[in-house]
Amino acid sequence: MSDYSKLEKCLGYQFNDKNLIIEALTHKSFKKPYNNERLEFLGDAVLNLIVGEFLFLKFPKSNEGELSKIRASLVNETGFTRLANDIKLGEYIFISSAEERNKGRTKASILSDAFEAIMGAIYLESGLSALKPIVLKLLDESYDKINLDVLFSDYKTALQEITQARFGSIPEYKIEASFGPDHKKEFEVSIWIDEQTYGKAKGKSKKLAQQAVAKIAIDILKGSE
Amino acid sequence: MSDYSKLEKCLGYQFNDKNLIIEALTHKSFKKPYNNERLEFLGDAVLNLIVGEFLFLKFPKSNEGELSKIRASLVNETGFTRLANDIKLGEYIFISSAEERNKGRTKASILSDAFEAIMGAIYLESGLSALKPIVLKLLDESYDKINLDVLFSDYKTALQEITQARFGSIPEYKIEASFGPDHKKEFEVSIWIDEQTYGKAKGKSKKLAQQAVAKIAIDILKGSE
Known part of the structure; x- marks a missing residue:
């Protein structure tokens, strides 16, 4: 079994169930009985809530439209690929050799999906209160101070x-x-x-x-x- | 101040902060310094997560596309209007007299938005673990046994x-x-x-x-x- 301790250190989270991190890292091209699409479904919903709630509390005077617009600038494939790269997620993903030759390890869609899946897996194992600070810390570290301040x-x-x-x-x-x-x-x-x-x-x-x-x-x- | 105890009984939840339930019930036509759009933004995200997680756990063999499709059949204006009607939410909504004449109290968009806002308000006040059973109970009571069983x-x-x-x-x-x-x-x-x-x-x-x-x-x- 691979060593996920470096990834877990970047995340600030240790998985109890290592099968869960493996599922979250497994792209469908890898042809296992499982892949990360279900966890991605869960991760997508929980990230939307965490970022939405954060903005709701940070911008008490912004209306729904403004909140949606700011959230959309963070919660998207580009944003999640950026966070995935920050924690070097590409190094850990399981993909087919065809996908490997096709530079799958650096593809935005594959990285973004795996990032969502990892977040979904943490939520599943430890709940919202465990995941919230992890997501907010990753966002805070990734967006440089000035951008984040402005946002x-x-x-x-x-x-x-x-x-x-x-x-x-x-x-x-x-x-x-x-x-x-x-x-x-x-x-x-x-x-x-x-x-x-x-x-x-x-x-x-x-x-x-x-x-x-x-x-x-x-x-x-x-x-x- | 109005009496929300009947509504709170239908919800199975009592608000500590009555201003929060008032905000959630206030349509933008009512022309107050606040309205329910921000809470609706929050409620939308948290309902998406609760229903998504429920389906994720109930259908361990369904893929992401199937889960998304089933969720979309529940998490939409029609579905939320139905739940809003079940708890007679229309009777409590604050709308302008013009909107009142325009049958606003029975409009799907207004009912659905207020339902999301009420759910957002409960989440804000008491968190995910308090809201989850409320949402699942409302769904369970609304969709008749056979439909829900099949779903x-x-x-x-x-x-x-x-x-x-x-x-x-x-x-x-x-x-x-x-x-x-x-x-x-x-x-x-x-x-x-x-x-x-x-x-x-x-x-x-x-x-x-x-x-x-x-x-x-x-x-x-x-x-x-």
């Missing part, structure tokens, strides 16, 4: 409180430009407070760009206190 | 074990007919064991029809033991 903090609300107290007005955001094709558009947004601009920032949505430029304005205003 | 039990597997022991062969299922338009097709399936037919049954998918006819065959074979 998870409500700078717009914080800034508004500052400007209302100091200037008796609220910030204005203007879309300066947008770049790229429709499926991966970026926006550049400027910020204006009391008829003065405090900078520009780019983001993958108008909301993210606004959050980023609000952060810039907060830093400037706090520096001039 | 939640793996008759095909049970039958296969019986026929292998008794005849040394496995059952064959034949699609006899399909009815209705694409978006609500029904299938009729017959069952053959050892070159003899044991009956026909209809279902909303081939899988459900097969399960139903497998149940018929089991009853016949068990009667002749």
Whole structure:
């Protein structure tokens, strides 16, 4: 049997039932009586809940649409592949030799599915309270501080409180430009407070760009206190 | 303040924080600083997990696609409206008078959203272990015994074990007919064991029809033991 201790260390979780980690790592091409598709089904649902709840609590003023949009930016094949790579999951996956030659070990769909399956397996064995901190730690370590700060903090609300107290007005955001094709558009947004601009920032949505430029304005205003 | 004790009795759950049940019952048309959309976001995710996990455990031999299909037949606007009606949720919802005149209290989208929000509120206040039995009890009470038996039990597997022991062969299922338009097709399936037919049954998918006819065959074979 392989040694999963390095993977378990990256996860911060030790499986009691080693058959469960094996099932979670087994791609359907490996032609065993089991594969990781059922655990992936479970993992997908539990990841959706964990990230959803986290955003719900972090953004008390965001509406359902905003929460859904931010969640969708994290809970998808690209996002899970990134987390799978962080814990070097590809090294442990069981795939057929054909899939091996076909670079299956680095394919986004295979890595993302295995990541979901591993999360489903931990949930199955130890429940939501055990899995939650593991998922949040992986997200926190993967997304660099600035991105995560922008994504998870409500700078717009914080800034508004500052400007209302100091200037008796609220910030204005203007879309300066947008770049790229429709499926991966970026926006550049400027910020204006009391008829003065405090900078520009780019983001993958108008909301993210606004959050980023609000952060810039907060830093400037706090520096001039 | 209204009296929610009847609703809480139907749910089998008493809210500690009455503001939470009020938020969950408040449709956006009611024009309060809060409405039930955020709780609905949370409820949607947690219902998806609870039903998914239930099916995962009940159908150990079903693959991801089958589990997804069965879940989709329960976790949707029609299904949640049905559960909302079972607990008479419409009587408690806060909606605008315009929405009231517009029969909002009986609209599927409004009822379904409020049901999800109530489930989200229970999850938020008391966690997954408190919510799970509530959801499963509501499902169990709403779907009549036969439907639920067919949906939640793996008759095909049970039958296969019986026929292998008794005849040394496995059952064959034949699609006899399909009815209705694409978006609500029904299938009729017959069952053959050892070159003899044991009956026909209809279902909303081939899988459900097969399960139903497998149940018929089991009853016949068990009667002749």
